[in-house]
Amino acid sequence: MNRYNLTAFGNTYTSLRDLAESYNIDPNVLYERIRTGVTAEEAVSMGQSKNSITVFGKTYKNAIILSEYYGIDYDILIRRISKGHEPETVVTELLNNESIVFEGKIYNNLVELSNDYGVQITSVIKRMQRGWSLNDAVLSPVELRTSKKPYTYRGLSYNTQRELTDANGLSIDIVRTLSRKIGVDYISALDILVNFLNEYKGARPNKISKIPFVIYNGIWIITLKDFCAHVGIEVRDVIAFKRDHNIDTHFETLEAMQKYYRVRWVDQLTGEITPQATLVNLYKSDIKSLERQGIAVKTKMRSYPTIDFNPTGYCATPLLDFEKCLKEKYLKG
Structure with missing residues (x-):
């Protein structure tokens, strides 16, 4: 079957529009159905887009509204329904076994979503079977039984x-x-x-999902990468310098990097920084002779950009502090 030679119920149609008009179906709706992988006959059999679908006692105008209501994949929903599966069975299977998008986050299934929001999966399912939307089923407060304490x-x-x-x-x-x-x-x-x-001050985020790597100038910064970006240095340089110089902490590393210089040679005739080997090859003389002649001048240059960093005056290190606290109080032995 190609797009412009469609066969359905023993008849051949030269275009999708011809097929749609023959059965009084919106061509766009028909196209969307065929795009999901169903056959032309299956797409036609589903009828007009206005055909309603009833699931758990609640009627939906069409499959698009149904999929949005439960946060499930429209393509998979329409394909399975077109193959004769009961809508309620399809919705239940998709909620339990397929990914769900909820409040901008993707969950592998309804169980994972329910666990993340601290509600019982059985409560969520029962609510949806009563016609509740996924949003209401997950976010509405649970009515506590008298035997269960909050x-x-x-x-x-x-x-x-x-x-x-x-x-x-x-x-x-x-x-x-x-x-x-x-x-x-x-x-x-x-x-x-x-x-x-609560021991730390500064502009604390509304919700904390990780212990901050550092609180710097009142800003709570979650990761080393974010902190390096904040002070203007590449995180890969910090990690490499820490490893190569066998330094214990990242903050000691940053201090050491600010004091680290390398010798460079300046070609006085051009005023440009020039590798030693290039100078020797260019002027056909050893570097000491070039230095005595004033052609090459040795200078010290910073290897890393200057950063505005003062760990003593401006910095708190919650993550290091917390790890130390856990080891001393809770992870002994």
Whole structure:
């Protein structure tokens, strides 16, 4: 089947428009369906785009609206429905087994999404089966049973882990990671992070997903790469210098780099910095003779750009401090 020679129900059509007009279907709708991989007959069998689809007791004007409502892939949805699968079965399978885009983030499946937002997968599914949108099913507060206590922290109660961590400016992941790492419960891990980060001043982000690498001039900077960009030096140069000179920390490395000079030769006749070998070859004399004659002048030059960096006066190092704290208090032995 090619685009301009379509066969459906024993008839051949010279164009997609001819096929669409024969069955009173919008050509654009027909094209979108065929583009997903269905046959011309399957695309026609789905009828007009105005045909509604009912899933979990709720009726949707078309497959596009249905896919957007549940955050699932339209192409896969329409292809499976066209092959005779029940819409409810298709939606359920896509939610459980295919990637989902939610609030700008891609999740592998509904389980991963539910875990990230701290809600039970069973609650999300039940809500959607009652006709709730994916957004409402995930974000609406869970009605707590009398036998289930909410999370309580510093005198306040929260219905979910996400609500608790959001209120304290942290992500769920950073708390869960610490909880697993040092073997404490969720609330204890949260408390350690809250107490630790409250020691630092500056323009703290609304939500912290990683311990900042540095707080510099009041700015919370998450990674070494971001910090190097902030002070105007290449991160690869810092890492290489630290390795080559066997320096313990990145901050000591930055200080050492500012004091590091290399000898360069200036050709006095041209005023240009010129490699020693080039000078020797150009003037047919050794470098000492050229220096005595004043043709070549030795000079010291910075190997790295000057940066505005003062680790003593302007810098805090939360990440190093936190790692040291964990080793001393929680990871002994």
